[in-house]
Amino acid sequence: MTYQIQTYNKIAEAGTSLFRDSYELNTAEEPDGILLRSHSLHDQSLPPSLQAIARAGAGTNNIPLHACSEKGIVVFNTPGANANAVKELVLSCLIASARNLFSAIRWTHTLEGTTNVASQVEANKKAFIGNEIRGKKLGVIGLGNIGSIVANDALALDMDVVAYDPFVSVDVAWTISRNVQRVHQLEELLSTCDYITIHVPLSQKTTGFIDKKAFRSMKKGMQFINFARGELVDEQALTHALEDGTVGKYITDFPNDHLFNLENVVAIPHLGASTTESEENCAIMAAQQLKVFLETGNIRNSVNLPNVSLPLISPGRLTIMHQNIPNMVGQFSTLLAEREFNIADMLNRSRGDWAYTLIDIDNKLTSDQAEDILNRLQTIKGVVRARHLVNGWHE
């Protein structure tokens, strides 16, 4: 069996090199798996061959998740693999912004070719007096892999840190310093912070999350840092807030044409995760998750299906992705019992509207038997994809 993997964007070799032996990269139009970063799949058809998509990174808003679930495609991301890279850039931008470094550097370059550069520098540097961040208040919206470490490290820089995340995970909550003050109303954070950084995923629910009302609550002259996604911020409301001085500076990793027309915007070309270390971490994690899924059906770090892990010991395994509705497992086991196949092990997990079942069978199936079972499984209402995996150790 050879698996076909299609890659998009620059994926670190540390990850792509894991696809050896039974894998071919970028050779087929009908891939089993896709490995990508920010490439958008929204306007691209998803071939029937496609079983899984691995996002080497955190945000999956470039992937049509609903359509993937309906077609039985498992989508993975790599939680935390690029968090440190983003944190370092956020904190450097925080300091650079407080010290007016971006405009100061731009001005210094205008001196090229003029005389007396040194004296011009001394005469004009007063235009760029900044502030120290020590003792200032930072608001962190979203305490996930990135927000949590931004919050902890900002404390180490002697900032006061306030955070808002109504859905913070227990695992992350354990890692957050008790000196990070958690608020339950966003308003409380918005109205008191000198700097605000946002680290929430973009979804239908969070589009335009920072809207007119949110900007109205902010302290005059505050500085807003957005390394999450541009669409989290309502552009018209941002424009007004920049024009009336509510936002003293908007630092974003997501430039667009409109932002170029505005004063006090610092636009960075989506560099948050662009470090050698982070690119390697993400590529390795994404490639490993994709391989494990294709070879064993086990799932780790999916964003549309539950985590599922069962050692593959039996000669064969059926993997079934289906709607989370009653009597599915009963129908699967009846179908196998009718053919006198014995179930050695089974695991069924659900997540929202979707569920996933692994069935290990004692029998080594012929290709005709496997085809018959897969055909029958796919006729069960609610099943979106079924696969038969052969355990190589029994060959």
Ligand SMILES: NC(=O)C1=CN([C@@H]2O[C@H](COP(=O)(O)OP(=O)(O)OC[C@H]3O[C@@H](n4cnc5c(N)ncnc54)[C@H](O)[C@@H]3O)[C@@H](O)[C@H]2O)C=CC1
């Ligand atoms: N600029 C860049 O290169 C990068 C950008 N990102 C962006 O940053 C986002 C966050 O990344 P991670 O921290 O790794 O994700 P994560 O999934 O670990 O954390 C997201 C956090 O946001 C919280 N959240 C969700 N909805 C919220 C709401 N309405 N209000 C407050 N909190 C809310 C969640 O509870 C979770 O704790 C990604 O989804 C992605 O869009 C991530 C990596 C690199």
Ligand SMILES: O=C(O)C(=O)COP(=O)(O)O
């Ligand atoms: O991980 C994320 O969400 C990012 O935004 C990083 O994007 P990239 O992999 O650098 O295209």
